[in-house]
Amino acid sequence: MSTETVEKFWNTTRRAIHNGRLVKLTLSKPxxxxxTTPRNLYARPVEVKREQQLQVVHRYPDREEAKNYAYEDGLAYLRAQLQETYYNGDLFSLDEQLSIMQSRKGNARITEQAPQHREAAVAHNREKYRDIPAGRPYLHALGITSEKGEVTGAGRRKFKQINKFVEIIDGLVKEHPLPAGAHVVDMGSGSGYLTFALYDHLANTLGLDVRVTGVELRPQLVEKCRKIAAENAFTQLNFEEGYIDSYRPERIDMLIALHACDTATDDALYQGIQAGAEIMIVAPCCQKQVRRDMQVPADLKPLLDHGILLERQAAMVTDGLRALYLQGAGYDTKLFEFIPLEHTAKNVMITAVRGKQRAGAQEQWKTLKQRFGVQRHYLEELLNS
Structure with a gap:
């Protein structure tokens, strides 16, 4: 009877996988x-390099490790694990939910429930993004969590920012996949907490073939990040000392520049445009260049004679022009709030994915500059140099 029960469980699993109906499969109760044994295994279908694979996440108390398999290889591995290492298995598909429970004496029984997941499509790359686990060792090394893997009071804001950032990246790469061997560059990586989370999510959670480079001017931060990367065996994560405008890698497939001050954001965008980056993400701050070079029109003086309003208007014009320059260079752009204002006042994010050149973008930026008396914009000067 136990053999028939086990066969039923795996036949149902195989059918769900090959019919594109599997949501997830978990093995538990070691x-x-x-x-050295993971507390549980979590498997789901993913797309890697345009191939459908089964990703198995090994969940330890202090970390998670992911490995991708061809469907049948993954099934064989999970079946062996259920036979040798775990007592329980839970299958969640769009059509049914099956649970198998085995006893120490070798008996097995199955329970069936109505499916909890009724989406029109399988979860492959549509499963809701999950937060970076607080138990990741590098988060403790970066001062965000305690030794027990708990987010500290001082690290709560950064932890929230990390997960919002990675959630945005997750959506972008699923809608606009990166090429194999993609090079991701974080311009102005600073203390590296976003860079580490980005690498962890792309390489370990999504199983992508990528290498990530953080570029930072301060040598002490570069050395600290290199040490943490080595301690976590992040072999394709590196940190380089240098300026944003002088870093010249052979290729950039994704460019990130969060809170690069004033025209440093323009330097980063120019680098990405020149390299033909597939995806760019920037969160500008300290947008002062346009403000200095604005000549406020007479009819707007009653509004913009107030310094704080002029500052905000100049920041909006600066980023609006950046979006138009990107569209003129062949990118589809979005501007939105990065994280709530209570976490940082510098909360506007611009994303750009490679697409088609937008007709009329040049006329629009000329009109915008004229309307607000903008004499020059640094990114435009770089693109015309």
Missing amino acids: RRKDP
């Missing part, structure tokens, strides 16, 4: 207390 047979032995062993610190």
Whole structure:
């Protein structure tokens, strides 16, 4: 009877996978207390390099490790794990929910429930993004969590920012996949907490073939980040000392520049445009260049004679022009709030994915500059140099 029960469970699993109906499969309740054994295994279909694979996440108390398999290889691995390492298995598909429970004596029974997931399509790359686990060791090394893997009071804001950032990246790369061997560059990586989370999500959670480089001017931060990367065996994550405008890698497939001050954001965008980056993400700050070079029209003086309003207007014009320059260079752009204002006042994010050149973008930026008396914009000067 136990053999028939196990066969039913795996036949149903195989059918769900090959019919594109699998949402997830979990194995739990280890047979032995062993610190080297994951607490549970979590499997789901993913798309890697345009191939459908089964990703198995090994969940330890202090970390997670992901590995991708061809469907049948993944099934064989999970079946062996259920036979040798775990007592319980839970299958969630769009059509049914099956649970298998095995006893120490070798008996097995199955329970069936109505499916909880009724989406029109399988979860492959549509599963809701999950937060970066607080138990990741690099988060403790960066001062965001305690030794027990708990987010500290001082690290709460950064942890929220990390997960919002990675959620945005997750959506972008699923809608606009990166090429194999993609080079991701974080311009002005600073203390590196976003860079580490980005690499962890792309390489370990999504299983993508990428290498990530953080570029930072301060040598002490570069050395600290290199040390943490080595301690976590992040072999394709590197940090380079240098200026944004002088870093010249052979290729940039994704460019990131968060809170690069004033025209440093323009330097980063120019680098990405010149390299033909597939995706660019920037969160500008300290947009002072346009403000200095604005000549406020007479009819707007009653509004913009107030310094704080002029500052905000200049920042909006600066970023609006950046979006138009990107569209003129062949990118589809979006501007939105990055994280709520209570976490940072510098909360506007611009995303750009490579697409088609937008007709009329040049006329629009000329009109905008004229309306607000903008004499020059640094990014436009770089593009015309």
